[in-house]
Amino acid sequence: MAAPRKLAWISDTHLTASGTVEGVASTARLEQAVDQIARYHGDALACIGTGDLTDRGEPEAYADVARITARLPMPFLPMIGNHDLRGAFRAALPPPGEAMEDYQQFRWDAGDLSLLCLDSNSPGEDGGRLDTARLEWLEAQLADCADRRVLVFIHHPPGALWLGLQDGIMLHEPEAFLALLKSSAALEYLFCGHVHRPVSGVIRGVPFTTLRALAHQVRPGHALTDWADFVSPDERPAYGVIWVADDRIAIHADDIEEPA
Numbered sequence: 001m002a003a004p005r006k007l008a009w010i011s012d013t014h015l016t017a018s019g020t021v022e023g024v025a026s027t028a029r030l031e032q033a034v035d036q037i038a039r040y041h042g043d044a045l046a047c048i049g050t051g052d053l054t055d056r057g058e059p060e061a062y063a064d065v066a067r068i069t070a071r072l073p074m075p076f077l078p079m080i081g082n083h084d085l086r087g088a089f090r091a092a093l094p095p096p097g098e099a100m101e102d103y104q105q106f107r108w109d110a111g112d113l114s115l116l117c118l119d120s121n122s123p124g125e126d127g128g129r130l131d132t133a134r135l136e137w138l139e140a141q142l143a144d145c146a147d148r149r150v151l152v153f154i155h156h157p158p159g160a161l162w163l164g165l166q167d168g169i170m171l172h173e174p175e176a177f178l179a180l181l182k183s184s185a186a187l188e189y190l191f192c193g194h195v196h197r198p199v200s201g202v203i204r205g206v207p208f209t210t211l212r213a214l215a216h217q218v219r220p221g222h223a224l225t226d227w228a229d230f231v232s233p234d235e236r237p238a239y240g241v242i243w244v245a246d247d248r249i250a251i252h253a254d255d256i257e258e259p260a
């Protein structure tokens with residue numbers, strides 16, 4: 001078996017101009033994640049950031065994301081989440097690879113791998129959406145990638161995951177998206193952010209995994225019944241390592257050591 005290729009993965013960094021959010025030092029945690037990824041997985045092909053890179057879209061926070069991720073020894077693939085503001089985001093973190101003109105939605109290739117990184121941001125709401133333009137772009141890319149290995153990344157999971165209040169702010173009207181994924185024989189895996197919890201499963205035959213946030217965590221669904229009671233539980237942040245071999249994919253979630 002050929003040596004596996006690796007991708008590093010971070011999510012929900014929630015940087016702010018002040019450097020903290022919900023009682024955690026999110027800017028320092030991103031620095032810790034970058035240092036750990038460089039130390040242990042510097043040979044990864046790329047590092048994907050699955051959205052909510054800032055908490056409220058401040059230009060200073062995007063500048064910090066750009067400055068800190070520039071220290072990674074591999075390309076950083078910056079994706080948008082519901083907390084991000086598309087204009088400020090794209091000004092600081094333009095999409096790499098082949099991208100849509102008006103969205104932070106892009107394709108990034110390495111060998112026979114194609115990463116399709118989607119933009120599910122819907123301004124003014126916490127849930128996500130993929131409009132006709134974004135779905136048509138995805139359909140065209142999946143057709144073009146029919147003979148390749150496709151990994152899809154999106155901030156919002158496409159449907160309820162028994163996460164209580166969070167189930168109301170997933171990707172809205174996900175049927176067309178799921179039908180496209182299901183129709184592609186090249187699609188191997190779906191990676192999602194947004195929920196700040198580790199969840200794995202299968203939706204309509206599509207295997208998926210979410211990842212802990214690098215910033216604050218979210219309590220399990222049964223324990224979060226009122227957003228007004230939101231408190232970050234004392235759980236360690238993690239980054240992901242996606243190992244891709246000829247015949248398998250393995251996804252590790254590794255703790256940040258002594259998180260700030």
Ligand SMILES: [Fe+2]
Nearest residue numbers: 012052081194
């Ligand atoms: Fe988030």
